Amino acid sequence: MSLRVLVGVKRVVDYAVKVRVRPDHKWVVTDGVKHSMNPFDEIAVEEAVRLKEKKIVSEIVAVSCGPPQSQETLRTALAMGADKAIHVEVPAKDAELLSPIHVAGIIAKIAKDEKIDLVILGKQAIDDDSNQTGQMVAGLLNWPQATFASEIVQADGGLKVTREIDGGLEVIQVKLPAVITTDLRLNQPRYATLPNIMKAKKKPIDKKSPADLGVDTKPRLEVVSVDEPPVRQAGAKVANVEELVQKLKEAGRI
Template identity: 60%
Template sequence: MSGLRILVPVKRVIDYAVKPRINRANTAVETAGVKHSMNPFDELSIEEAVRLRERKVPVEEIVAFSAGPPKAQDVLRTAMAMGADRAIHVTVEENKGDLEPLGVAKLLKQVVQQEKSNLVILGKQSIDDDANQTGQMLAGLLNWPQATQASKVTVENEDVTVIREVDGGVETLKAKLPMIITTDLRLNEPRYASLPNIMKAKKKPLVKKTLADFEADVTPRLKTVKVQEPPPRKGGVKVEDVDGMIGKLKELGAL
């Protein structure tokens, strides 16, 4: 088996511990002055790529990739501190917003071809838009096999086995490289980037590019009309017995 050339896309998102706020125009979530970090599902992807190398699977190179504002370099440095060998940053002007999943997939297709990657590991979704589309679209554009929501990954020679959780049990998929894998939360526990590795990451190559360096059509196809918070939940009521519960459910039209 020739060495794995793994591409791991990562995204800078509002930190999962921060409660998002809607901006005054009700057009998007407020991002100014808000803590950002790497998308949690992408942390799983970097960790799994590094673990494949640690399990003595022949890994030639792990490349982290991100398309986003200049500050997206922070998550790329974190990815390299976790174990990625180098990074590619496609700068997207902050006032243009996030790229849509199809645009990202088209961009990734070109990166895969340029880097001669034979395995792409990416988070099943980002926690800001929750689209859960990019991995599947990339597999379609490349005509590669895919395994989504992986909870265990095994690579032996050219064969990849992925276990994924489904309703009522687990499903085992097998395919040959090249392949697309999207990660789920049970896959692993991402490591913390140690201070020595953070310092080493500053010396690893980070190539900066722009959308003009690619031929991918990333024109937006969707328009956000309005963003609003969900209505506050109403307080519950207590019932004395089962008959009272049934009566209340009938009153609410649930029965």
């Protein structure tokens, strides 16, 4: 088996940054804020590289949609082991309005053009937590999907995927081509080595626009308001169990 794999990598505000809502309440502050690759997408890249090391995959194509700075994210993917990078450039202002359906359309078109056998995406991005793009890609391509993967192994000409579900684990068999989304316990992404980072800086990145791919990115949704969660109220100490029970009754908890 020698597969061509597409991995999606999104540039997001770094997970360690305290997010602040913009004054216009339309999105969060991104200017001057540290960004990095979406953690679930790091897992997707790592899994693709591991499959390549097992000789299951022959080539890894990394794709990112977003402003010019998204090239930094693609460079990280190249340094981790991706072979090719495609940047679908969308101005920063327009990128805020990109919905999962837009990104799914872009990824599906590239998957067809590049003759991709397997699409691996993070199950969700930590900025919008939509958890929709992978499922939409599978729908647009009419490919089988295996979401929330915690283990992927080659089996019977396809892939056997262990999924994380509410009740525990589910094991399914998918035929190729297919779409897989990654969960946290699938792997531990590697750090890119300095030599590979230097090599990645010299690798070409193929630039495209949504129009080049025939994808309409006109907004379908309107963000009405983005607000910070309410401040949690301070707790209260009780002297004994009887007082605790009384307060729970008063609050209608029991």
